[in-house]
Amino acid sequence: MAIVYGGDYNPEQWPRETWAEDMRLMREAGVNRVSVGIFSWALFEPEEGRYEFEWFDEVMDLLAANGIEACLATPTASPPPWFAATYPEAVMVDAEGRQLTHGSRQGFDPSSDVYLAKALAIAEKLAERYANHPALALWHIHNEYGCHNARSYTKAATAKFRVWLRERYGDLDGLNAAWGTAFWSQAYSSWDQVYAPLPTPTIANPGQVLDWKRYSSWRLKQNYLAEAAVIGKYSDKPMTTNFMAGGHPDIDLWEFSDVVDVVTTDHYLVGENAHVKLGFGADYARSLGSGRPWILMEHSTSAVNWQGRNRAKAPREMLRNSFQHFARGADGIMFFQWRASKQGAEKWHSGMVPHAGTDSKIWREVCELGARLGELAEVEGSRVDAETAILWDFPNAWAQEHEARPTNELTAQGVFDVYYAALWRAGITADVAEPEGDLSKYRFVVVPAVYLLSRKGAENLRQFVNGGGTVLVTPYSGIADETDTVYLGGYPGAIRDVLGVRSEEFYPLIGGKVELASGGHGTIWSEAAASTGAEVRDTYADGSPAWLVNRFGEGTAHYLTTFPDDATLDRIVAAAAQDAGVEPPAETPVGVEVVRRAHEDGRSWLFCINHTATDAQVKAADAVIDVPAGEVVVHREHA
Numbered sequence: 001m002a003i004v005y006g007g008d009y010n011p012e013q014w015p016r017e018t019w020a021e022d023m024r025l026m027r028e029a030g031v032n033r034v035s036v037g038i039f040s041w042a043l044f045e046p047e048e049g050r051y052e053f054e055w056f057d058e059v060m061d062l063l064a065a066n067g068i069e070a071c072l073a074t075p076t077a078s079p080p081p082w083f084a085a086t087y088p089e090a091v092m093v094d095a096e097g098r099q100l101t102h103g104s105r106q107g108f109d110p111s112s113d114v115y116l117a118k119a120l121a122i123a124e125k126l127a128e129r130y131a132n133h134p135a136l137a138l139w140h141i142h143n144e145y146g147c148h149n150a151r152s153y154t155k156a157a158t159a160k161f162r163v164w165l166r167e168r169y170g171d172l173d174g175l176n177a178a179w180g181t182a183f184w185s186q187a188y189s190s191w192d193q194v195y196a197p198l199p200t201p202t203i204a205n206p207g208q209v210l211d212w213k214r215y216s217s218w219r220l221k222q223n224y225l226a227e228a229a230v231i232g233k234y235s236d237k238p239m240t241t242n243f244m245a246g247g248h249p250d251i252d253l254w255e256f257s258d259v260v261d262v263v264t265t266d267h268y269l270v271g272e273n274a275h276v277k278l279g280f281g282a283d284y285a286r287s288l289g290s291g292r293p294w295i296l297m298e299h300s301t302s303a304v305n306w307q308g309r310n311r312a313k314a315p316r317e318m319l320r321n322s323f324q325h326f327a328r329g330a331d332g333i334m335f336f337q338w339r340a341s342k343q344g345a346e347k348w349h350s351g352m353v354p355h356a357g358t359d360s361k362i363w364r365e366v367c368e369l370g371a372r373l374g375e376l377a378e379v380e381g382s383r384v385d386a387e388t389a390i391l392w393d394f395p396n397a398w399a400q401e402h403e404a405r406p407t408n409e410l411t412a413q414g415v416f417d418v419y420y421a422a423l424w425r426a427g428i429t430a431d432v433a434e435p436e437g438d439l440s441k442y443r444f445v446v447v448p449a450v451y452l453l454s455r456k457g458a459e460n461l462r463q464f465v466n467g468g469g470t471v472l473v474t475p476y477s478g479i480a481d482e483t484d485t486v487y488l489g490g491y492p493g494a495i496r497d498v499l500g501v502r503s504e505e506f507y508p509l510i511g512g513k514v515e516l517a518s519g520g521h522g523t524i525w526s527e528a529a530a531s532t533g534a535e536v537r538d539t540y541a542d543g544s545p546a547w548l549v550n551r552f553g554e555g556t557a558h559y560l561t562t563f564p565d566d567a568t569l570d571r572i573v574a575a576a577a578q579d580a581g582v583e584p585p586a587e588t589p590v591g592v593e594v595v596r597r598a599h600e601d602g603r604s605w606l607f608c609i610n611h612t613a614t615d616a617q618v619k620a621a622d623a624v625i626d627v628p629a630g631e632v633v634v635h636r637e638h639a
Helices: 017-027 054-065 081-086 113-128 155-170 173-179 206-232 252-259 273-289 319-327 359-377 396-398 412-425 455-466 493-499 565-581
Strands: 004-009 035-036 069-073 136-139 264-266 295-299 330-335 388-391 432-433 444-447 470-473 502-504 514-515 519-525 528-531 534-538 543-550 555-560 594-598 604-610 616-619 622-629 632-637
Touching: 004 295, 004 359, 017 054, 017 359, 035 054, 035 136, 035 330, 054 206, 054 528, 081 594, 113 206, 113 412, 155 173, 155 206, 173 206, 206 396, 252 273, 273 295, 273 319, 273 330, 273 412, 273 432, 319 330, 319 359, 319 594, 319 604, 319 632, 359 514, 388 412, 396 412, 412 565, 432 534, 444 455, 444 565, 455 470, 455 493, 455 543, 455 555, 470 565, 493 502, 493 543, 502 543, 528 543, 555 565, 594 616, 604 616, 604 622, 622 632
Parallel strands: 004 035, 004 330, 035 069, 069 136, 264 295, 295 330, 388 432, 388 444, 444 470, 470 555
Antiparallel strands: 502 528, 514 519, 534 543, 543 555, 594 604, 604 632, 616 622
C-alpha cells in the first residue's frame, strides 16, 4: 500500500492542453490521488435537466491511464446560477432574516426539499455514470458541510425545526420544560408559535438557540445520508465528506463521524502558534474515527486567500505541517488545490503548482514531500495510541456562545486551546473524547470548561475517576445539564463529589489577574470555593483555594478555580500526568514535537518535528536522534 498524496484537481479552470501536462507533473511529484468534481455542478448541468459529462469522461480516463485515483465528489456544495434564479425560496436566509443571493458558494438552504431533490438528481447521474470507472477509489460527498451556511432561517427550516422538536420532546409540555419558558412569559400553547431564533428585542431563550443549533447540525447530516443512499444503489466504493475538525464548530462531528466510511478533514493554519492548533485538528480527526487512520483532504502549500494576514509559509513549514498530520494518524496528505487558480475568489490561495510554476520553492517542496511519503509506505495502517484524552462537546461550545454568561472573556474553544497547548508542551499526545464517550482506555482526562455536562456525562467521569483514572478539571465545568438548566446546590454541580469542592459564587476578573501563593497568577476567573475533602495545593493571597486535589475511589481529581499562567499550568499538568502515570514518548527540547505511530506487530516510528531555528536532540528509549532546525526526522524504533 502507499500513503495517499495529492489534492483537489479542477481541470475545468484550465484549457485541455494543460491536462496532459498536469498528468506528467503529478507523476513527477508522486501524486497518486486527486479529488475531482467538487465545484463542477454548473458544468455538469448547465441548464436544469440537461447534463454534459463528456469533458469529465476525458478527465477520469486520463487519471486512470496515469495510475492516479479519483476521489469523486458530488458537487452539491455549490449549486449553479440557474438554481437560485429558478428557486429563490431554496436560497439561504441569514441570522438577520436577510434573503441572500447567488454569487459565491453554499448559498442554498439545507432544509429545502427543492435543494435536496436537485442535489440527489446530480448525485445519481454521477453514480450511474462513474460507479465502475477504474479511476474511482472514494466518493467525496458534498464539501465542508456547515461552512458558510450551517444555519439558514427560512420558512422551510422553521417548519422542519418544529418537527424535529416534536420528535425530541414529544409534546409542548416537554418543550416548555426543556426551554424553561416559565421565565419571561414564553410558554408555548401551539407548535405554530415556535420559530427559528431570528432577532428579538433582547436576549433570546438559551434553550431555543441551543436546540436550533442541534437541529441545524442534524439537518446537514440527513442531507449527507440522502446522497449516500443514492450513490449506494450503484457503487460499493467507500464514502466520506471532508470535515473541518478543529475549526468551524457548527456541526456535531461526533454524530456525523458515525456515518462516514473513512474520516477526512481539512486544516488550515490560523493565528499564533498555529502548529499547536494543527495538532488538535489532527488528533481530533483521528479520534473521530476511533483511532483509525484518516485522510487530510485539504491543507495549503503556502498562503491562503481568506485570512486578513495572508502569510506565505516559510521554507520547510509545509513539510512540517504535512508530517504533523502524518504523525498523528493520517494515511493521506492532500491539498487545496493542484494548480493555484488565476481567477476567482481563491486565486490567492496557494496550490501544489503555484503561479510561479515549477521553478519555485513550493514545487520543490511538493516533490520532496511526495518522495518522502513514498519512502514511508510501511507506516500506512499504523495507529497512534494515546493514554490521555481532552474532552470536546459541541452542545457545550454552542451553549457558551450565548450572550448571557458570567464573562465574555471565556469561550469553550479558548479554554480548550489553552489546555491542549499545555499537553502539547508536555509532549503528551492526546485523543479528543466526548464527555459521554468510552474513557476506559485512558489514564488521564482533561475537562476544559465543559459547562454543559449531562447527567450521563457526569456519571461517566465519576466512574472513570472511581476506577483509578486521573482528571484535571477547569473552572466553568459541570455547571448545567443538556438542556442548559443549572445544577443547584453549589458549583460545579454535576461533579462536586468527585472534585471534593463546593463553590458558592463566581468572581470573573475584569481585565486583571489574581496572584497565587505559588508565585504564579490567574486570569479571567476566580471562585468563592471551599474544600469538602480535597487537598488544597495552591491558594489566592486571601487563602482561598486555587488548585485542589481530591482522592475519589481509586483515582484522583485535580480542580482549578482560575486560569493560571502557562508556567503554573505546566506544573499542574505535570503533577496530574504523574498521578496518572502518563509520560511522553521521548525526552524533547522545547519546541520539538514527538509522536509515535505503531503497528500491531510491534513495528513503530517516532516522528520528530523541530519547530525551532536551532538544531535539537531527541532522547528516545533506543537512540539519541539528531533533528536539524526546522526539519522532520522519522526514526524507526526497534520492534
